Amino acid sequence: MRAVVFHQYGAPQEVMKLASGRDVPEPKRDEVLIKIESSSINAADMHMVRANYLIIRLVLGWFKPAQKNRTLGMDLAGTIQATGKDVEGFQVGDAVVADVRKSFGGAFGEYAVVRASHLVKKPDGVSFGQAATVPISGQAAMMGVLLCEIKPGDRILVNGASGGVGSFGVKLAKALGAHVTAMCSAEKADVVKSWGADEVVDYKTTSAQELQANSYDAVFDTACFESPSRFEGVLKDNGRYVLVGGSFYRMLRLKAFGRWYGRGAQQFKTLTQEVEVTANIERVLEMIARGQIEPAIQRSVSLAEVPSAIESLERRTVVGKIVVNNQK
Numbered sequence: 001m002r003a004v005v006f007h008q009y010g011a012p013q014e015v016m017k018l019a020s021g022r023d024v025p026e027p028k029r030d031e032v033l034i035k036i037e038s039s040s041i042n043a044a045d046m047h048m049v050r051a052n053y054l055i056i057r058l059v060l061g062w063f064k065p066a067q068k069n070r071t072l073g074m075d076l077a078g079t080i081q082a083t084g085k086d087v088e089g090f091q092v093g094d095a096v097v098a099d100v101r102k103s104f105g106g107a108f109g110e111y112a113v114v115r116a117s118h119l120v121k122k123p124d125g126v127s128f129g130q131a132a133t134v135p136i137s138g139q140a141a142m143m144g145v146l147l148c149e150i151k152p153g154d155r156i157l158v159n160g161a162s163g164g165v166g167s168f169g170v171k172l173a174k175a176l177g178a179h180v181t182a183m184c185s186a187e188k189a190d191v192v193k194s195w196g197a198d199e200v201v202d203y204k205t206t207s208a209q210e211l212q213a214n215s216y217d218a219v220f221d222t223a224c225f226e227s228p229s230r231f232e233g234v235l236k237d238n239g240r241y242v243l244v245g246g247s248f249y250r251m252l253r254l255k256a257f258g259r260w261y262g263r264g265a266q267q268f269k270t271l272t273q274e275v276e277v278t279a280n281i282e283r284v285l286e287m288i289a290r291g292q293i294e295p296a297i298q299r300s301v302s303l304a305e306v307p308s309a310i311e312s313l314e315r316r317t318v319v320g321k322i323v324v325n326n327q328k
């Protein structure tokens with residue numbers, strides 16, 4: 001089979017290559033073999049190939065990724081080809097969707113083995129490309145939106161609105177009846193508006209502190225590179241701030257000291273991983289199947305184009321998601 005592999009850390013186009021002639025993996029007793037139709041590019045791929053957080057070196061290997069020719073790609077959609085003998089509820093031919101972060105990737109190839117407990121069935125009417133955007137970006141956005149406790153008419157501020165997670169954040173919040181203010185760069189404002197955002201604010205010219213005080217019920221922040229407390233003034237007294245992404249260290253700090261942030265009854269929270277991941281994937285897939293939201297796919301690329309697509313994400317020229325289509 002073919003797969004995109006890397007054996008050292010660095011610039012994606014320098015260290016990643018499409019290799020052929022690799023063995024198709026065999027499923028263990030609790031796993032299934034999936035023929036991958038689509039995957040998507042995520043911020044995690046960009047961080048892992050560069051190893052730009054020390055924790056990545058601790059997990060993948062200090063000087064180079066420990067497993068030779070490692071394959072990235074954190075989410076996938078495809079069809080089951082074989083099942084391990086303990087697998088229940090799934091059979092050969094089922095169209096499925098999976099988050100493969102626990103195996104640190106494996107989706108940028110033609111086949112992957114995945115534990116059955118990480119699988120969700122793909123509803124009819126959702127394409128493989130659409131489905132592949134859901135396990136990481138859609139799922140994280142759903143978890144964030146649930147923590148924002150959105151009610152119809154609430155005013156929500158989405159920071160990092162033009163990204164993979166932010167695009168789902170905008171669309172989910174609108175589907176729940178919120179008024180959405182989106183923060184992103186000016187060049188991406190028109191596209192973000194076309195996703196339904198009611199207002200778009202350019203974070204390069206308007207800081208969070210300059211927005212109207214006490215006016216937001218929730219802040220959904222996928223681009224937390226400065227202190228979350230800068231949103232304290234714009235949140236209502238009982239508002240919720242939810243850190244979905246940005247600086248990993250800010251996320252750790254908020255997880256540890258969240259209860260000391262905010263004033264009055266404000267709550268400052270961050271995503272709780274491992275909770276309801278598959279349930280959230282199902283929720284988002286159902287909303288797509290019912291036509292309530294549509295993933296914001298900027299373009300689709302082939303396996304060979306994965307390294308350049310990851311570099312586009314690094315250069316911040318992506319609006320929404322890039323999908324990898326194995327039929328290309």
Ligand SMILES: NC(=O)c1ccc[n+]([C@@H]2O[C@H](COP(=O)([O-])OP(=O)(O)OC[C@H]3O[C@@H](n4cnc5c(N)ncnc54)[C@H](OP(=O)(O)O)[C@@H]3O)[C@@H](O)[C@H]2O)c1
Nearest residue numbers: 043140160161162163164165166184185222223245246316
């Ligand atoms: N916890 C989870 O389960 C989970 C899951 C998925 C992602 N994440 C995290 O969520 C974050 C976003 O992921 P993504 O896939 O949406 O990434 P992405 O597609 O690259 O989007 C990043 C967004 O952040 C904005 N941004 C980047 N740098 C910024 C800065 N210095 N100041 C203000 N805004 C900035 C970008 O705005 P412009 O491009 O418009 O400038 C863009 O809207 C990442 O940190 C990722 O690791 C977490």
